[in-house]
Amino acid sequence: MSQSAAQIHEDIVDLLPRLRRFARAITRHRADADDLVQVTVERALLRTAQWQPDTRLDSWLFRIMKNAWIDEVRVRIRRGKLFAPQEAGDQVGVSYTQRQIDAMSVQQAMEHLSEDQRMVVGLVLIEGLPYKEAAVVLDIPIGTLTSRLARARETLQAVLVESGAGVEAE
């Protein structure tokens, strides 16, 4: 294996926590998110030669993940092979901290977004990608990106205020 290929492997390992975070944002389920990361990594490893070294590796991986989510995992969900939402399974009997309650409110608010909006929120607001970079990942014009982002923010804001977790407008 060449030095650069080994380096990409290392860099992908370093990005795993962020890939998992983005996957969690767009799938909203822990188990689905990890499946998605797995698929993404497998695909990326098959195509490391396609990555342009002068571009961002994280964006490249997010793009693979977006496509994987669209074609592969959604097919599986349509067939009904979906894991239970995490709240139903692995947190039973645990008392929640305020931080966890807040996190759950946000995750529930994410349910009110469209798939497209969740991706924009995940890339820009959670992963902190510049608009231009996120637009390339999603293959959309910047104007589309910013209008999705604005609508997503309004929805999240409104849902969070309703659930008591948001900051109300004056």
Next chain:
Amino acid sequence: MNISDETLMAYVDGELEPVARAAVEAALANDARLASRLARQQALLAQLRTAFDDVLDEPVPPQLLAAIRASGNANAAKHPRVIDLPSRVRAPRRWSWPQWGALAASLLVGVLTGYSVPGHRAGELVTRNGQMVVHGSLAGALSGQLASGTPNETAPLRVGLSFLAKTGNYCRTFALASAGDRQTLAGLACKDGAEWTIRVLAEAPAASDADYRMAASALPDAVLRAVDDNIAGNPLDAAAERIARDKDWRR
């Protein structure tokens, strides 16, 4: 100056050019209403980040790391993947498991997707206060099963060695029952007060049904190491095991 929502959003996202940013900041100084709009946007951003940032501290599922390493190094596949549960005193280091947060959940994923454990046994491994505690039928089997006895075919796990640890607790090695010929999980659990806590879990080859009870020699290296590190004296013999069980693994 009237600042549009779009401009304000771009400001929060760090997307404005210096001149436009300065204009927003100038407007903010004199416009309390704009300042509160900004505060709402910033609060939302902070809420989103907080809600998802915990994922960054969670342990990465070992099968992900293994997939990358196997791809990078063909020999990697020959080495069993180990989930090394930290002692509470060990300093965090990269790719050890600095937080226990979702360890149970990542194991749950592993168990559900990789190990074909029937039923909902994964929910019986619960993290609490930095410990992974065994619940339900797994705990029942750990407490009740005698390694020297005839294993019940439907037991969720098979106990291997039982021994007294240097800390004074009783500990037992075990292998989770697996549904087929795939890998299973083996580990070491120790009785802390009323509960069994997991010290180490590692992948193990699934034993055939005929010799399901895992002999010590078949335990993964990581589990054997944990036994060596913890054991005081020799493993319990059948009589001592029975006595310990009858006292519910308390001294």
